[in-house]
Amino acid sequence: MEKVITLKIDDKEIKAQEGTTILEAAKQAGIKIPTLCHLEGLEPYGACRICSVEIERRGKSRVVAACCYPAEENLKVVTRSPKIDKIRKTIIELAASTAGEDVAGEMRALASEYHANLSRFRTGVPNEPTKCILCGICVRRCTEATWDSAIGFIGRGANRRIVLFPEKAGTCVICNYCQHVCPTGRITSIGPDPPFPHVDEVLSGRK
């Protein structure tokens, strides 16, 4: 039998099973914490950092990702504050530097909510907008559905992107697992738009 712990989220006392994350505990209590790279059923990934919240532990305050941080006894969590709002706004603006202003879905909604200026860091970025924030939901869903992902990450740092493995493309179009989970609306029922480049096109430098 798992232990039940008590924590405080936004001054609300909440009981949660030990081992749940702050995000799950908040959700059970009806408190919404925004996410972009989180999808129920997938392992927490911790990449978008939009779910950043402030916690207080042993008198010290720090910012953590709610999707990964385990709920602890007596933990105090603040999900909205000027500091948190500014972090979320900046993250959305930064993500838009490559994704572009033309995003839809959850990211569009969050941009409005946090008054993010999606063109703030767009100036002087030469590349075409990718409409992708590399949240990895599609990649992780694909791995889960096919056990042998048809898409995957390539490159490090600023060169990181998602590519299609052509020899495995046959496994694609069957499961539709990646559709409608994309937080920027890049992947719809007609597939990703713009499409993912083929891995060999990227490796040979053509794309």
Place this chain on the structure above:
Amino acid sequence: MATVECISSPEDLEKFRQEIKAKREPSKLSVSVCVSTGCVALGGLGVMQAFKAELDKQGLKDKVELKETGCLGFCEQGPRVTIYPEEICYLRVQPEDVSEIVSKTILEKQVVERLLYKDRASGRTAQKLEDIPFYKYQLRLLLGDNAKIDPKNIDDYIVLGGYDALAKSLFKMTPEQVIEEIKRANLRGRGGGGFPTGSKWETTRGAPGEPKYVVVNCDQGDPGAFMDRSLMEGNPHSVLEGLIIGGYAIGAHEGFVYVREEYPIAVENISVAIKQAEQYGLLGENIMGSGFDFRVKVHRGAGAFVSGESSALMTAIEGKVGEPRPKYVHTAVKGIWDKPSCLNNDKTWATVPLIILRGAEWFKRIGTKGSSGTMIFSLVGKVNNTGLVEVPMGITLRDLIYKIGGGIRAGKKFKAVQTGGPSGGLIPEEYLDLPVDFDELAKVGSMMGSGGMVVMDEDTCMVDTAKYFVDFLLEESCGKCIPCREGLRALSKILNDICEGKGKDEDLKTTEDIAETMRDASLCALGQTAANPVLSSMKYFRDEWEQHIGYKCCSAGACKALTNYYIDPKKCQACLFCLKECPVGAVQGGKNQVHWVDQAKCVKCGTCYEVCNFNAVKKLSAEPIPPPPTKGTKPIRKRK
């Protein structure tokens, strides 16, 4: 290496040590040649070959022992050769010097003066290592034995007391006592975080799950730092012994050594060390008859800076791409394959045997109250003496830079020192008397890191420096989380603009916004600390940022787009130096004619500035360039 039966008890180890000692005459001449990375790059292997040939030729092969040893840190003065028992230290030795060393020093017991260290200021020479100012103020607990040890010969390590600490741990101490000793010694992680080592061990020992792992981090990738590899190259058994003791204390039977593939000597030496320790019964099953089993694997890292981060390193050991993962549950509890895994830097592991043998009290007497022991710094940049220095914690930056480093090169003025690698902070002159330890560095916005220390002089631009480190980290970020990946990309764009004279007033605010978001919200320590150089540069050198943005002026003359080179006709002696050295032929004039720079051709590489002996080349920023002198203007000769 002697052939030996398996060492099956501590008494065996001592007996074996006495046997090696008996075979070695203390008065026997011995030549130790450094074959570590720095000296090899400067020709150390050639020196080694020359010694072999010369000793053969002179028939001294049996009388003189020739030893390949590790790094002593003064790499800029390499290749280094030490002659025992007199401990004569020769620097910058080349193969053609070898016959003179053999015939003079070895046969006639005379010193070859020209190969000794010569102090730049006093002109005095130093025969022994400890007489050289660079070494005089050091306390070399970890690197000290490197000159006496052939890293590929376990006997050398054993003779100096090696594996005694392991015997003591296994036979006289319980695992709990070992942890208690490390805790009492207040040993803190040498990889940079400064986390108390004993507590980390205790956490892993107490964490649920089997098997447990112990791991050595030797993935150092900071520009300008090389202490981890030097230690691994020069004294691999000290790291290995520490690791086995840690395994015993924690209850792990398997260890990993994570070394970069780019450090071939380190990879080879630790692999050889593991094999030899296994042959001797000091590693493997039933170590020294104690019943404790322990095995070690070498994992060669593919060379990503971010793989030095603990969770990324462990992901890499699992065979995946070395990307960090959220570690609100510490890797000490859930690490490799989600099993409790204790990761320490190789310097931390190498310190363990010293503490076990000499005791926590001895260790605590070295260093400061909060940070015990010594730390190895990689002192580089614009100081006279560069290299690896091992000093007690708490030494001031001033002592490090001026006493050991010999002050700033070419009599220039000190501007800043960056500690802790690419994500450390820039520390200005006002904090030069700061005692260097984990806590003090954090107070001024920098960190210990793994011990990088880059000294900068008045010719270094602090905006350009911030740009350099941001660009480095942009290359090395794994790209998983948005604040780090996109934050660095945006910072790089802004900083490059500022350095090119395209900075805008709002850039300061934007930079702060990005830097703070990265610090608070990034996934791993790389992103969280990546903004340190930017934030500290803005904090301590804000005037330079404002000059760049407001006046398009780089007072250090480092930002190419904002700088022009100009030759002062009153000072130019028409020596033709810069004219010949200029790679694009931009310097005009000629013999007995004052030189001048053709601005249209100049690529601002700074060569003329570097080579001028008369201080005639000036860097101008945000000021008009005076017209060139009329053709044929004669130089105003300096009186002799």
